[in-house]
Structure formats: structure tokens, C-alpha cells
Amino acid sequence: xxxxxxxxLLFILLLGLLTGLAVAQDxxxxxxxxxxxxxxxxxxxxxxxxxxAEVEAxxxxxxxxxxxxxxxxxxxxxxxxxxxxxxxxxxDIILSGHEDIGAWAPxxxxxxxxxxxxxxxxxxxxxxxxWESHGYAxxxxxxxxxxxxxxxxxxxxxxxxxxxxxxxxxxxxxxxVAGEFTFDDMLATAEAAIDEGIVDSGNGWWxxxxxxxxxxxxxxxxxxxxxxxDGNLVVDREALVAAYELLGGAVASGVLRSDVIGLDxxxxxxxxxxxxDTVLFAAGGTWNWPNWAINYVADKGGDAYLFExxxxxxxxxxxxGEAITLTHPLTYMISSGSENPDVxxxxxxxxxxxxxxxxxxxxxxxxxxxxAQLESEAYADNRLLSSAHYMLDHTTALPNHPGWNAWxxxxxxxxxxxxxxxxxxAGAADIAIAQMENELGDGIMVR
Amino acid sequence: MLKHQAANxxxxxxxxxxxxxxxxxxxxxxxxxFFLIPVAIVLYLSVTNLASSNFTSDLAKMEFxxxxxxxxxxxxxxxxxxxxxxxxxxxxxxxxxxxxxALIVSLLTxxxxxxxxxxxxxxxxxxxxxxxxxxxxIWKRMIAEAPFGxxxxxxxxxxxxxxxxxxxxxxxxxxxVNGFIGVSFGMIIFTSAIESxxxxxxxxxxxxxxxxxxxxxxxxLPLIRWPLLFVVTYQTLSLLTSFxxxxxxxxxxxxxxxxxxWSLTAYHRALSNYFGNAQWGYGSAFAVLLVLIGVVLAVxxxxxxxFDELIAEPRVEAL
Numbered sequence: 001x002x003x004x005x006x007x008x009l010l011f012i013l014l015l016g017l018l019t020g021l022a023v024a025q026d027x028x029x030x031x032x033x034x035x036x037x038x039x040x041x042x043x044x045x046x047x048x049x050x051x052x053a054e055v056e057a058x059x060x061x062x063x064x065x066x067x068x069x070x071x072x073x074x075x076x077x078x079x080x081x082x083x084x085x086x087x088x089x090x091x092d093i094i095l096s097g098h099e100d101i102g103a104w105a106p107x108x109x110x111x112x113x114x115x116x117x118x119x120x121x122x123x124x125x126x127x128x129x130x131w132e133s134h135g136y137a138x139x140x141x142x143x144x145x146x147x148x149x150x151x152x153x154x155x156x157x158x159x160x161x162x163x164x165x166x167x168x169x170x171x172x173x174x175x176x177v178a179g180e181f182t183f184d185d186m187l188a189t190a191e192a193a194i195d196e197g198i199v200d201s202g203n204g205w206w207x208x209x210x211x212x213x214x215x216x217x218x219x220x221x222x223x224x225x226x227x228x229x230d231g232n233l234v235v236d237r238e239a240l241v242a243a244y245e246l247l248g249g250a251v252a253s254g255v256l257r258s259d260v261i262g263l264d265x266x267x268x269x270x271x272x273x274x275x276x277d278t279v280l281f282a283a284g285g286t287w288n289w290p291n292w293a294i295n296y297v298a299d300k301g302g303d304a305y306l307f308e309x310x311x312x313x314x315x316x317x318x319x320x321g322e323a324i325t326l327t328h329p330l331t332y333m334i335s336s337g338s339e340n341p342d343v344x345x346x347x348x349x350x351x352x353x354x355x356x357x358x359x360x361x362x363x364x365x366x367x368x369x370x371x372a373q374l375e376s377e378a379y380a381d382n383r384l385l386s387s388a389h390y391m392l393d394h395t396t397a398l399p400n401h402p403g404w405n406a407w408x409x410x411x412x413x414x415x416x417x418x419x420x421x422x423x424x425x426a427g428a429a430d431i432a433i434a435q436m437e438n439e440l441g442d443g444i445m446v447r
Numbered sequence: 448m449l450k451h452q453a454a455n456x457x458x459x460x461x462x463x464x465x466x467x468x469x470x471x472x473x474x475x476x477x478x479x480x481f482f483l484i485p486v487a488i489v490l491y492l493s494v495t496n497l498a499s500s501n502f503t504s505d506l507a508k509m510e511f512x513x514x515x516x517x518x519x520x521x522x523x524x525x526x527x528x529x530x531x532x533x534x535x536x537x538x539x540x541x542x543x544x545x546x547x548x549a550l551i552v553s554l555l556t557x558x559x560x561x562x563x564x565x566x567x568x569x570x571x572x573x574x575x576x577x578x579x580x581x582x583x584x585i586w587k588r589m590i591a592e593a594p595f596g597x598x599x600x601x602x603x604x605x606x607x608x609x610x611x612x613x614x615x616x617x618x619x620x621x622x623x624v625n626g627f628i629g630v631s632f633g634m635i636i637f638t639s640a641i642e643s644x645x646x647x648x649x650x651x652x653x654x655x656x657x658x659x660x661x662x663x664x665x666x667x668l669p670l671i672r673w674p675l676l677f678v679v680t681y682q683t684l685s686l687l688t689s690f691x692x693x694x695x696x697x698x699x700x701x702x703x704x705x706x707x708x709w710s711l712t713a714y715h716r717a718l719s720n721y722f723g724n725a726q727w728g729y730g731s732a733f734a735v736l737l738v739l740i741g742v743v744l745a746v747x748x749x750x751x752x753x754f755d756e757l758i759a760e761p762r763v764e765a766l
Contacts (some may be wrong), residue, residue: 076719205495
């Protein structure tokens, strides 16, 4: 009797173990690594948790989803992926700037997606221009996660003090698009504000205080190119000099501070610009807006205060005569070490919908990546997004190239030289070109 | 018989050698594992074009490019400036803070009430035991421009002009911030050296009519010569390789590498890059030169300061 009972218990235990093993074997492990500024950008990773059950049901598998999300510095974040890839411990999905394709694709750390993108109809609706920044060596290597614009924020408060009518203030973005209000006009307006004592010298216009993608639009805006038709790195001296003349000239005329590079983002730059009462024009990014509303002007009314006192427009036309901006889409890439790239791509496809991307776009003021988002009620009703989405029609992007970091660091050296007065525009161009040639050798063509 | 004695003598000598090497082995293994092998790896990396775009940990798969990284480095238009910055930073911080101020603090705190001296020394150790990030955040808030910075708030209260100190005086703050950390090391060494001077020597000098200053000049300083030289040597090498506080405070700026030092450049090239494609090979070339400079300086210090004499057995013992 007891022997039979023991045998029965043993059988049940064995069955349980086997079932457990079977379930464990079916579970597909997917790790996603995201960088996000909390709380407004948390949907970058959290969206995956929203669709986990849906994908499990559709594929008939159990997914063991691990989300790793923090706000590490870009340099550390990128090195982490490189080292993890080499150690065979890379996450299945990595979210990073599209320009990393230029380094990670040739290194073999990520996989091309051309052959599998067509299997997911969700990707058909992605704004076509965004795919351009996801290519390298003729293939597509990532799926856009978000887009943004890098506009000029203008202080309505100070423009009113300068005597601008409400109609003039509200029509500024349209006049910029039409080329009626150029970069020179912006600088002249800033000079007038300084002359009339509305802003202090140096506070007519601020750009970002550290190296970053924004600076490239001064070069693009003057007709420069970074890649030629064959995908080789080039530098156009004329455009380089023009960009440096613009920046150096702004410092010389007192519109731009000579020490704006080096200001602390959080201690000085954001707290000053967000108040709208000190700096007339500031070159920033759309995502700055929710950051300001939450962290810097919440006591004054947050969003309402910003709408009342700050507007945003494209970068007014420079040498080319066209107003522009720059988009730096973050992109989901699939690691070459992933054992389940199909499941990873399915998860990415599942969050590439208006419903999910709108949550990120609205909370963080990043622009939508899908045409359908423009038609969705949540996106269209959002005053901020609807006022900025048109910027994607005027956008430019960084190149995807392994030599881009050397190019951009050299370009930034020239900016520092001309703004601190250590060189004039031509001298700054010499510095930048010499640096590019020394580090890139035959990999750069000076035109 | 003679043969037997000779064998015994050889055995004793061998035992003596083995004993010495046995005692040195733990330290020797640490030096090999944590210095010599890493240096050899970095040396090898410096003759490859290793970057994020071709990264591999397999030494055999790395592309050998000879001395190209060194050629690029020596042709870099800012290498000389960065090198000069490094020399300036080490010399000024070392002479003003790590040695002079450390000595002054030690002398002052050993000439006042013992408990009071302890409290003052404890205060000087605070910068050393504070996390660099927190420490620099405090400094940044102190020197931020008006209306955010504490110093500038006082300037405003006093009707004085305000400044963006990081822009106007970056070196002052780089040196001061690092110097305040560096004082503690020398202070501890000097204090213990001063405290260990026999009291009868110190009292005898006073009985002989010397003033306190004369006692410092003619009794204390000569007796702490060895700790002084040790601190100079150690802190020189330490400053050569330190960059965390500079990175957090100015990141080598403002302008064209105004406060960039050699070790920070090595870090910037090899391990940190805003646009991702870190240049491990090129950064290693900077690191190798830093190791070379450190080794050369260490040898020079040992020769000039005659370290062998300083650590030799006292002559009275030798007799």
C-alpha cells in the first residue's frame, strides 16, 4: 500500500519536473537594453513589457523578458555594448543612436535586417526619411525608435519686450520655413535686444554647451557634406569656414557668449533657458521641453508657462537659403549574438504602432516615427507635437561611418577655437582639417 | 671535508635566496599581474588599430599597424600643448599643495593642542574620503556663475562683479580642487614622521635656545627628509595619472584643451567618446607614453634623491 503510494508520489514528482523542464525549455529569453531619461523616456524599454503577452500569444511561446534601462552616459553605454558583444553577453536588442551603426555593423556586433523587415507590416508605415539614417554599406541595420527635431527655442517674453506683436511672434515658425526670417535676421534681432537692454550681452543666442549632433547643422546649412555619393568621408572647406564665421561672428558681435561651451547643462544652461527671461534664442532639442516643464518651471505652471513664453522654430536659413533641423533617431538594433533574433524583431514590430509610440512621443516630446501617428487623435491633439512634426520635412541626420567620431571631434575643435578667439574662421578650419587629416589619413577627402 | 663544507655553504646561500624571493613573491606576483602584464597588453594594443568598429579581445585577430598610432600622436597639433598642461598641472599641484601645504598643515597641527590638531587633520582628510562625483558637484555649485554659484552670490551681495570661474580661471580651480585632495596624503606621512621624532631632541633644541622656527628649520626638516622625498616621488607619479576630477570639472576645456592632461586624453581616446567609436589602439599609444614618462621619472627620482642611501641600514647598526 505504502509502496504504491510512494511510487505514485514519485511519478507525480517526476511528471512535475518534466513539465517544468519543458516549460523552461520553451521560454525564450530576450534582453533589451535602453538608455532613457526618467520618467519621460521610460517607454523606450517599458513598451516591450506592454506587448510581451501579446507576442507570447501570437508566437505560442513563453518569453522571459529582461529590460535593462538607465540613464548612463552615452560613452559608457556604448562601450558596455561593445565589451558585452565581445564577451558573448550582449543584449538581444540594443537601443542607441543610429550613428552607432557605422561602428557596430562593420564590427559584426549587429545584424542586417533587410531580409526580415518585410515580414512585419508595422514597419511599412515608418516615415520614409527615417530609414535613410539606418543604412550602412547598402543595408538596413536598425528600426527607428523615435525621432526628434533640434529647433531654435525663442523667448516670446523677450520678443514682446522688444516690441514684437503677438502676430509676429506666432508667425515666426512660418516665416522661418518660408525663408523670410533667416539666421542673419535672428542674429540682428538678438543684437537689437542687446542694444535695447532687453537681454545682456552674450544672451542673444545660446547653443548647446558641449559637443553633440546639433553643431552639424551650421555646416549643413552652409552647403557642407560629410559623406560623398560613394559613402566616403569628405569635408568642404568653404562650408566649414562659413559655419565658423557664423559662430565666431556671433561671439564677436556680443550675441553669443564666448564661454557658452563649458556651461553646466543642469546647473546653468537648462535653468536659465527654461525661464525664458534671460536668453532670447536657444538652440536645443524637442525633448528639452518636458524636462523644463517638470524640473525647472513646474512652480510657474510647467507646460502652460512654457507655451505662454517659449516658441520653437526650425533653424533659420543660412548659406543654402533653406531652413533646416537635424534628427537623431534612436534605433533598436539586434545583436548578432542574439539566439532569438526573430522573436526580438517581433517584439520591436509589436511596439512599432501608433498606440505604443505615442506614449513615448507625448511623454518625452519626441516626434512620431509612423505616418499613422500623425492621424491618431492623441498625437494630433498634442499641441507640442503637432507644432513640431513638420520639422521632419526639413531634417538632416548624422552620417553612419566609422570615421564620424574623428570627423565630428575635429569639427568641434574648430568651433571651440573660433568661439574662444584662439583662431579666426579660416584658422579654425585649418585646425579642424589638419586634425581630420592626421587622424583619418586617406579616409578623408578635403574639397 | 672541504667538499662537504662547500656544499653546506651553497645550500645555505640557496636557502637564503629562496627565503628572500619567497617573501617577495606575493608583492612580485601582484606587480606582474596588475602592472607588467597590463603594460604589455597596452603596449601591444598601441601598435594595432583597435576601435569599436573592429573590436575584438583576441590579440591574434587585432590588426597590426606598427608605429602608426605613435606617428599620429606625434603629429597631433595639440599633443605638445597637452604635454605642457600635464607638466604644469603636476608641478604646480605638487609644489603648492601636495608637499608645501601638506607640510605646513602637519607642522601647524603638531604644534598645537593634540586633540585640536587631530580635528584639523580630520577636516583636511574630508576631500580625500568624499566620492569624486559628490566632491566635484560641491565645487561646481560653489563656483557656478550667478545667480547659481555660492561664491558669485556673495559677489553680488558685496556689489562685486560676477564671473564664470571655470571659463576665466580654469587652472586655478583644477589645481585647487586636486590640491585639496592631495594635501591629506603628505599630511599623514609628515605628521607621523614629526610625531616619531624623539622628544628629547626637540626639547634639547629649545633648551639650546632655538626658536620654534629654528627648531623646524634645523631639527624637524632634516629629520623628515626621507618622508619628504617619498611624498614628492609618489605624488608626482600619482598626479601624472590622475584625471577623474579634471574630467568631472572641466573635461579638459574650456576652449582648445586648456586643462586637458595626458591621462585624460588617453581616457578620451580609448574609453569615452560621445559618438561611440572609441579608439582603443590610439588611446593605448597615449597610455604607453605615460607609463614611460612615469618609469623614467621614478628612476630619476631614485637616483637624484639617492633612495638607496636613504633606505640603507643605519651606519651605527652596520658597525
